[in-house]
Amino acid sequence: MVRKGFLASPENPQGIRGQDEFVRVSWDEALELIHHQHKRIREAYGPASIFAGSYGWRSNGVLHKASTLLQRYMALAGGYTGHLGDYSTGAAQAIMPYVVGGSEVYQQQTSWPLVLEHSDVVVLWSANPLNTLKIAWNASDEQGRFLTFPHCVTAGKS
Structure with a gap:
């Protein structure tokens, strides 16, 4: 199935995407349309x-x-x-080697006491540590208390 406006003029399709009528084409015609657009885009960009x-x-x-x-x-x-990476940890896999020297997202995690001992500032980015940090997988078992936060504040790292 191909949008009618695209089929009539692939270089300048008419019709509104999402509202255009679809028409049936043969497999050969569909493959030729895909090939032509793929080639056009690759050559242009x-x-x-x-x-x-x-x-x-x-x-x-x-x-x-x-x-x-x-x-x-x-x-x-x-x-x-x-x-790069996967659906769950793609961003972390890209940045972790620059932050901690390796992509620890699926490896043994560095403990919070060690992180606090060897850092000047701790930045929590892009997650709710109360229930998503692998480093503290049991945080939700602590009735919502993230036990490292008080140590982070006491150490002046927050």
């Missing part, structure tokens, strides 16, 4: 303009993982922009 970071569907086995198939195709076609 380069391989960095092609994002191949789909989480997509998946089934058992590596062959049935959508992101693997997409990235193989895009690599054969001239390159692409991928993604």
Whole structure:
């Protein structure tokens, strides 16, 4: 299925996205449309303009993982922009090596006493530490008290 306005004029599609009518096309025509647009975008904007970071569907086995198939195709076609990390910890995986020297998001965490001992300022960023920090996975078991905060304040690190 293809938007009617796009099919009539792929270079200058008419109609409003989300409100345009869809029309049935053959597999051959659909593949030709995809190929033409992919080639046009790659030639106009380069391989960095092609994002191949789909989480997509998946089934058992590596062959049935959508992101693997997409990235193989895009690599054969001239390159692409991928993604870093995963859905849950992508930002942390990118910044942690610069902050603590390694990507600790899935490794043994540094203890809070050690963090406080070796830091001048502690910045908590992008999470609710009362229930999401892996470093204190049992914080919610403490009736909502995050036991490190008082030590952080006492040490003058907050």
